[in-house]
């Protein structure tokens with residue numbers, strides 16, 4: 001079991017008052033808070049290590065390079081990649097998806113098809129629209145049902161030998177649905193399509209095993225898993241990363257440059273042009289070590305408890321409407337109250353110190369499906385407590401009585 005009080009002591013930001021009330025931070029789906037080990041590692045980097053990597057022969061450059069490459073190894077082990085050079089540092093999920101989509105835009109042709117799902121974040125929709133517009137390929141969408149699950153029979157119908165790539169999220173940020181990605185990946189491979197998994201919302205809650213999943217690409221952001229913004233990972237199978245053209249040109253990604261022809265560096269450097277966010281990359285490794293020291297099994301079990309507790313409490317409220325009621329769910333609850341605008345509720349409970357997200361959560365097609373402007377989304381992390389959920393319930397009751 002988790003010692004929540006000692007975990008909470010690791011997160012300085014949680015111990016403050018907002019509008020005169022103790023902060024209850026339930027916007028973990030947007031970004032996570034950072035533990036002291038992460039904050040101290042950022043400071044240590046700039047106080048003791050800062051230098052550019054892979055370049056100088058001087059001592060600090062070597063120390064920074066070693067720390068950066070050590071972080072790559074931590075990520076490799078964490079996601080169980082087969083090879084170190086299959087782990088590419090990026091600035092986040094959005095960058096990783098754009099990198100892959102840009103590569104595919106040069107490899108797709110008319111008549112080819114790309115499949116996304118109705119449950120995607122905009123960052124796993126728009127880059128594929130770009131790729132299809134540029135290449136003449138067609139974008140297809142796996143539909144969702146009322147419970148916020150993908151309709152797998154429809155997916156079966158969409159898959160043909162024209163399908164070149166399937167891009168779906170592991171966990172929906174707007175609804176919390178955990179998608180059956182093993183099945184999605186296996187079926188796509190049967191028709192010869194590659195699969196990109198958007199793991200942004202999964203990595204804070206579970207430890208992905210990319211070899212076991214057999215996905216071709218897995219992308220995520222560091223900032224949702226206790227690491228700084230500006231850190232992120234693109235995992236790709238070696239064969240795909242070799243096939244994919246480089247995304248950005250510049251320093252670090254070349255083997256040899258002449259005005260006639262440039263040859264590219266090998267993996268992973270082919271996709272790491274320019275000076276990266278060195279500190280964020282190094283500290284991503286620190287954050288992953290921190291999460292593993294707590295243990296993902298513990299995190300999952302505890303967050304499930306929070307989800308169950310909050311769902312039961314919310315169910316008692318009059319006029320509540322839940323969005324996303326799949327049995328396979330992460331600790332994310334999207335809801336509204338009959339007749340009340342989510343923004344109004346969000347604004348009132350903010351005055352009471354409760355931070356939730358209101359709006360479309362960068363997933364407008366889902367809102368369109370339910371014919372709503374947005375939802376109230378409470379997303380829980382392992383550092384949250386049942387007492388905090390009780391405080392949210394009190395605040396919601398107050399909001400409801402004020403607004404009706």
Ligand SMILES: *Cc1c(COP(=O)(O)O)cnc(C)c1O
Pocket residue numbers: 029092093094095121123124169171172173198199200201221223
């Ligand atoms: C947050 C999120 C993204 C975008 O991540 P960035 O860090 O903003 O690049 C993409 N997909 C999902 C499912 C997300 O939750």
